[in-house]
Amino acid sequence: MTGGSDLLLERMTRLHPKIIDLTLARVERLCAALGHPERRLPPVVHVAGTNGKGSTQAMIRAGLEASGASVHAYTSPHLARFHERIRVAGELISEDELMAVLDRCMAANGEAPITFFEITTAAAFLAFSETAADWTLLEVGLGGRLDATNVVEPRLCVVTPVDLDHQQYLGDTLGRIAGEKAGILKRGVPVVVARQHPEALEVIEARAARLGAPVLAEGQHWHCGVEDGRLVFRDERGLLDLPLPNLAGPHQIVNAGAALAAMRELGLDADACEAGVTTAEWPARMQRLRGMLAEVMGPGELWLDGGHNPAAGEAIAATLKAMPPARTHLVCGMLNTKDVAGFMRPLAGVAERLWAVSIPGEANTLPAGETARHARGAGLVADEADGVREAIAAAVGMGAHRVLICGSLYLAGHVLRSGA
Structure with a gap:
């Protein structure tokens, strides 16, 4: 309301x-x-x-x-x-x-x-x-x-x-x-x-x-x-x-x-x-999600991070490397004002696949197709998805045990508002 x-x-x-x-x-x-x-x-x-x-x-x-x-x-x-x-x-x-x-x-x-x-x-x-x-x-x-x-x-x-x-x-x-x-x-x-x-x-x-x-x-x-x-x-x-x-x-x-x-x-x-x-608590900074979206994961882990620049990409990669090994997929949506390739480059070695989404309701979103193209250029296997929920379901269907939603605080806000 x-x-x-x-x-x-x-x-x-x-x-x-x-x-x-x-x-x-x-x-x-x-x-x-x-x-x-x-x-x-x-x-x-x-x-x-x-x-x-x-x-x-x-x-x-x-x-x-x-x-x-x-x-x-x-x-x-x-x-x-x-x-x-x-x-x-x-x-x-x-x-x-x-x-x-x-x-x-x-x-x-x-x-x-x-x-x-x-x-x-x-x-x-x-x-x-x-x-x-x-x-x-x-x-x-x-x-x-x-x-x-x-x-x-x-x-x-x-x-x-x-x-x-x-x-x-x-x-x-x-x-x-x-x-x-x-x-x-x-x-x-x-x-x-x-x-x-x-x-x-x-x-x-x-x-x-x-x-x-x-x-x-x-x-x-x-x-x-x-x-x-x-x-x-x-x-x-x-x-x-x-x-x-x-x-x-x-x-x-x-x-x-x-x-x-x-x-x-x-x-x-x-x-x-x-x-x-x-x-201290600070949402959307490597936050473990346990709400409705997490139910799509089943027994797997669902994480959320709003980092969106090259240094944040390096920090996310280091965090994932420090976790116990798991088949990891990314769900990523970014703004068209960001260094997309710079953000994604460190992630190529820690994720099997990236699912690109557009950020709902955000005028400056990078279209999912462009995000996927940048991901491939950074060395990631990448596909497009119609939305976050669809991307998570697709990742689970391909055997992912850990999914990280990342790329933008605006995407993170959308996820949290949706009751994640």
């Missing part, structure tokens, strides 16, 4: 001809018209990066909440409902509260051009500024320097791994993309830096030096890895010997390290740090 907020959100998409148009001018204007809610937030942890932002933020939130703190959190995009983006003092924003802040933002903005992300970010700031909490966690939407969230003065910045993605907006080299991500750094504000390509790290450290921002970088100021089946984190404060993260995949070790470095900087004790990595 469509709610009032859904209709308002639909109207907001018509306020600017472009979905993405990077600048801070419009959101600064709207925040001023709203009385600057971005200046009245609880202390902010600002998270940028290409991959792992959501997982890292989820672990930080779990740790803060385990310590007894009340936490606002802003993430994007949503999977099933828009409300997922705005968590007010630990709870998803209510329909009534979302309607109220959206109405106020629409009234303050009038007919001035503003993108959907900008006006909804201002709505989140408004909701956060009017409810007491101890912390605010903000995930960058795209880039960092000109992202709508970058109008705050944070207590801590976090930069997760930087890789190639959104090159049409952020630049075509790791250095340029890292420069955009590092745009969230502020003078004198500490920054936790996860494992990076040398080119990206050089850019981040150079900006931090110009701003006098203390750097807490993996490999220099802290170390995180797996030893004897345990997560071991070391920094100048000492050692943490913890269970492995709740979130699946080797790449979550990198995310857990960044989250732990952030939690230590925020003063959390060992118990809260352990809760951060062992209780």
Whole structure:
């Protein structure tokens, strides 16, 4: 059923001809018209990066909440409902509260051009500024320097791994993309830096030096890895010997390290740090599905991941390699703006076959036939399917014991909305 907020959100998409148009001018204007809610937030942890932002933020939130703190959190995009983006003092924003802040933002903005992300970010700031909490966690939407969230003065910045993605907006080299991500750094504000390509790290450290921002970088100021089946984190404060993260995949070790470095900087004790990595939940990141679609699998395993760039393809491949051996098929749908071949290339060695689908209701979906063509070019055996359910059934019919649905957060959202 469509709610009032859904209709308002639909109207907001018509306020600017472009979905993405990077600048801070419009959101600064709207925040001023709203009385600057971005200046009245609880202390902010600002998270940028290409991959792992959501997982890292989820672990930080779990740790803060385990310590007894009340936490606002802003993430994007949503999977099933828009409300997922705005968590007010630990709870998803209510329909009534979302309607109220959206109405106020629409009234303050009038007919001035503003993108959907900008006006909804201002709505989140408004909701956060009017409810007491101890912390605010903000995930960058795209880039960092000109992202709508970058109008705050944070207590801590976090930069997760930087890789190639959104090159049409952020630049075509790791250095340029890292420069955009590092745009969230502020003078004198500490920054936790996860494992990076040398080119990206050089850019981040150079900006931090110009701003006098203390750097807490993996490999220099802290170390995180797996030893004897345990997560071991070391920094100048000492050692943490913890269970492995709740979130699946080797790449979550990198995310857990960044989250732990952030939690230590925020003063959390060992118990809260352990809760951060062992209780965090983040949908569509190597998520095991057990609903109606899983019934099509019978005794097999059904997994879901929203990763969509080459680094995500490598992370998925590493995760599948680390699992017990099983005949594995992929169900894949992607957007036409992504590096499809780059995403698929690492997967050729871990899956028997790929079933290509179009993403329902998504204007920028890559047609299933094109996805299959790219898959074959990357070395995968590929066929087309009319939909996700049909693809799973076909995979099971060919003996698959593990199926992973992947390629896009938009496809993941469709799957979760369908009651997977």
